[in-house]
Amino acid sequence: MLKTALLPTALLITGAVAVWGILDTTGLAAFASQLVAVQFTSRAWFIMLAVSFMLITSVALALSRYGRIKLGHDDDEPEFSTISWLTMLFAAGMGVGLLYWGTAEPLTHYLIVADYQDPREAAGFALFLTNFHWGLHAWAIYALTGLVIAYFGFRRDCPTLVSAPILHVFGVNPVTRCVGWLSDLLAIVAIAIGLGGSVAMGVFQVQEGVEALFGLPDMGLWLALAIFAVLCAAYVPPLLVDLGRGMALLSNIAMAVAGGLLIFILLTGPTHFLMGGIVEAAGEYFSGAFTQGFRTFTFLDERVGDWFQSWTLTYMVWWLAWAPFVGVFIARISRGRTIRQFVGGVVLVPTAFSIVWFGVFGGVGFYGVLNTDLPVLEVARNNVSGVTFFVLENFPLPTLTIAAVVVAAFLFIITSVVSAAFVLGMFSTGGGLNPSVRIKLSWGVVLGALGLVMILSGSIDAVKSIIALGALPFVFIVLLLVVCLLKELKSERVQEP
Template sequence: MTRSQLTLATSCTLITAIGAWGVVDPDSLVRLASTVVAKYFESRGWFVMLSVSGMLLLCIWLAFSRFGDIRLGADDDRPEFSTPSWIAMLFAAGMGVGLLFWAVAEPLTHFAFAQSFMEQPYAAQQALLATNFHWGIHAWAIYGTTALTIAYFTFRKGAPMLVSGPIETLFPNETWAKLVGGLSDFMAIVAIAIGVGGSIAMGVFQVADGIDVMMGGDKAATWLVAAVFVVMVAAYLPPLLVDLGTGMARLSNTAMIIAIALVLYTVILGPTEFLLNSILNGFGEYIFAAIPRGFETLTFFGDDLGTWFQDWTLTYMVWWIAWGPFVGVFIARISKGRTIREFVLGVLIGPTVFSVIWFGAFGGIGLFDTLHGSGDLLLMAETNVERVTFGLLERLPLPTLTTIATILAAFLFIVTSVVSAAFVLGTFSTGGDPDPSPKVRLVWGVLLGLLGAAMILSGSVDAIKKLIAIGALPFVFVCVLLCVCLIRGLRQEVHHADR
């Protein structure tokens, strides 16, 4: 049995076992995940934050160093996709449905916690800052370093498009490199599968709640959640039988156009002055706090803040790490021909700016309702987090139209994410084949659906977050190793050129 066959067999077996466990006994799986994640965060939370902050500083340094002129590919290669389409595709794959799900709910959840020990205006400001930090440049630095390392070694050095590619290219004759490389590919597959399975579950919850809102219900019934799940799986399986290319670009562009339209709609028809101030204030607070906050662990602020830090900040960081190999390979695949400087600035700035505007608009209107309105959205965020975005849309004109648009955007984001993930998992499990066979892609599509079902049966968003985190914990160390490989590879190239 070849190494790629072994990786495919063992990873499929493990993912099937986890999915089956989650379907048969979801409570015990959630308990195990919660216990392991809590222990890891208590003992290694500092390492997670240090690693993520180091990735961000590495990206900034590369963008403004002499390495920024190096092209991802041959010196005469040029990008395949236009910059707007490129940003839309990486954004749809990287965050997509999460922005729709947490648009209003996350700032309000942080506000509800913060107002217990600070005045409401300051609590609102800190709630937006925390949300922007969770979805900003640190997340994209994780994606960026993983993608940049894989793209550089694949297109510049001829390595296979695998996490193990950089490691084995730099140390071709070392036994430990082959062992670590194989293990890294395996851990990447597990992290991707569990992370995408969690996103499927959140997407299903949101779409089902949106449909239930249109039907006049107050909570999506089990049959409706099951029906949405079946339709979603049926929608993403056929695209796995065709090539990944312009179709993905169209779907991603459509989802992004809907998302941009929703932001403009909210700002124009909502409390415009308040929202524009919210967005601008969010930018200002975030710009000056982003890097220092990456080194904060809230050690000296008591158990309540410590628990919040673990449940939100650390969970988000490992969540992005779980998606890192998937989004990294996908971004690498669509980034051939770009310079390192162009790549880094595009990956860090474009999606982060949109995220700050997004939460400033949707989170801002939720905070406006809390500070100057009825406060119903805050109560909804505490009792039914899946419905908060739709609750906000019901307070603005044309709620039926915007609800349909949100459902469609969530659906498209999930489909693009799962299709992209199945391609990447196929690549990883077949030794780096950039175009794995339809059969392999279909197998991964079915397994992702099984994991999504297990996540849905876990019964809550908090449980899903724990399950995603446990899949990502081992990959933290791989991310650090990839950064070391990137620096070493770039230094060797520049040294050789100088000579």
């Protein structure tokens, strides 16, 4: 009964949110903002404690004797090459966000921090805050969720569902059935709403890129809707083929374009300034990330508290919103890898890449602020979506670099939608590893509708609030999954090397 009601209930809830957003976008955004503000005020300490616990747990498992355990049977081998594996998990997890916020986020933090510190010290701290938001804590949320799903799915032969570890560890009874069903439902809702926000963010950036590329004035909503229509047509073909042919190819192309752009900016820009900033930012981040994970800014003024809620808490909840989606997707492509390999690949490699990425794109923004007369801060204050393109226009071959950002952003949106539709299809078919094309296309339609809602909101702040609203309940489910993993690992007999 509960299993058959899961898909209709999930479609009803996500569809209702989509219809509400289309008919009354302002009302939905206001409701989400108010409710999220109340939750953040009362639960800030709990959210930060939870994400720090997840980071500590994932690192401890990787370094412990359990790190040698395979996510699968002992003779299983990885399905994908290491390069394809890393590009797929990265493209699914954060690709479009890095493009959107690469220059904008460090500058946005700088606007606040510069009121409290020397400008050059403020630039360093703003970069540290950005790295904190996109670094170890974020990827630990993904890693631990994916680790639980992969362990129970491939080593214990459970269905690839959020509820499977709960039912396996605590047994099947009326209570665990209800908790498991609710867990799957919350995961589906969090995935769908979170992905809708990512689609909107990507469309906003592609719109700014197209306007900059062709020298167009602000074209408003109609251009965003035109880009959205092209996007919907573009993500259908990858849904018609298997995961290895569709997702792996798109992810490799997107990461190749983004990597080429990164190297080009590093070599043609103020290389000594950027490399010095990257090295300094890496040192400050790895020396301060752990303590930053326990900061709640309780004793500082209201302006800092508002910033903390709007950025740090929103990001942590955002990663939790994507945890079931990215976690299940990473689990799906990670069979045959050990826990140590899994945690190392999922947590350390993307974190290192993010530090370099923000060091380059945030660094060029700070170079413009500190060493030139370019109105970079004014653009960052008034047009978050366009600040990256403004900076690129002052580099060699601006047409080429802006086109590269547009292409990479578009591909990252497609990979996110395809992987999310795949995961939602898995949930809809009881954890099947290869959902049918019809199921994937159905979820593609729902994800498109939710993306349209976010686009109609026209505001990144509204998008962030709606995502947080869908994700807040899932923090409790993630912690329950971690408990299930730790209990089950006690039964493993790991031979010493």
